[in-house]
Amino acid sequence: MACARGGRMLFEDVSFALGPSDAALVTGPNGVGKSSLIRIAAGLLPPAAGMVESTGSRALLAETAALDGEVTLAQATGFWARIDGSPDAAMPALERVGLAHLAPVPVRFLSTGQRRRAAMARVAASDARIWLLDEPATGLDAAAVTTLEALIAGHRAQGGIVLAATHQPIAMPGAIAIELAA
Numbered sequence: 001m002a003c004a005r006g007g008r009m010l011f012e013d014v015s016f017a018l019g020p021s022d023a024a025l026v027t028g029p030n031g032v033g034k035s036s037l038i039r040i041a042a043g044l045l046p047p048a049a050g051m052v053e054s055t056g057s058r059a060l061l062a063e064t065a066a067l068d069g070e071v072t073l074a075q076a077t078g079f080w081a082r083i084d085g086s087p088d089a090a091m092p093a094l095e096r097v098g099l100a101h102l103a104p105v106p107v108r109f110l111s112t113g114q115r116r117r118a119a120m121a122r123v124a125a126s127d128a129r130i131w132l133l134d135e136p137a138t139g140l141d142a143a144a145v146t147t148l149e150a151l152i153a154g155h156r157a158q159g160g161i162v163l164a165a166t167h168q169p170i171a172m173p174g175a176i177a178i179e180l181a182a
């Protein structure tokens with residue numbers, strides 16, 4: 001596939017296929033098109049050439065968490081879990097990212113890293129087969145990165161697929177490397 005934004009070609013001839021339990025890691029300098037590739041994979045941005053084929057539901061971790069700041073963390077993640085058809089998955093997902101103790105706290109009081117972990121809980125609660133993660137480690141401390149790596153490994157162990165764009169090292173054993181060059 002190819003990607004153009006603002007009339008400028010960002011990349012051409014990027015091609016990959018991911019099957020059950022597979023993962024790919026997208027890397028490259030600022031502005032090269034990593035987020036754009038994730039958005040294309042999510043179906044939010046049309047490719048300039050080529051196509052995306054996927055079977056199975058997709059969950060997107062984008063730059064913004066899209067969690068309502070005015071309600072509690074439990075309500076905000078529960079809202080999305082209900083929409084995603086897995087209403088009971090919100091609390092276990094908060095536990096997995098180490099945020100269960102903050103469930104009654106309004107989202108607007110969460111720190112940057114806690115918001116990122118909450119957004120990851122939303123993905124984990126979604127029951128989607130394909131995880132599309134744009135900079136999932138941004139703002140996370142070392143322990144939270146380890147938790148993120150465990151979540152990704154657990155998802156893949158159950159046949160899930162992960163496509164992640166990152167500047168920070170994330171351990172994803174056996175992941176395909178997609179290096180976008182400026």
Ligand SMILES: Nc1ncnc2c1ncn2[C@@H]1O[C@H](COP(=O)(O)OP(=O)(O)OP(=O)(O)O)[C@@H](O)[C@H]1O
Pocket residue numbers: 005006010028029030031032033034035036037
């Ligand atoms: N809506 C848009 N219209 C025009 N150009 C855009 C739009 N969104 C992004 N771009 C441009 O596309 C290019 C790629 O952006 P993208 O966010 O995909 O890069 P990235 O590799 O994820 O960067 P970073 O490492 O900084 O997150 C940038 O030059 C950006 O300015």
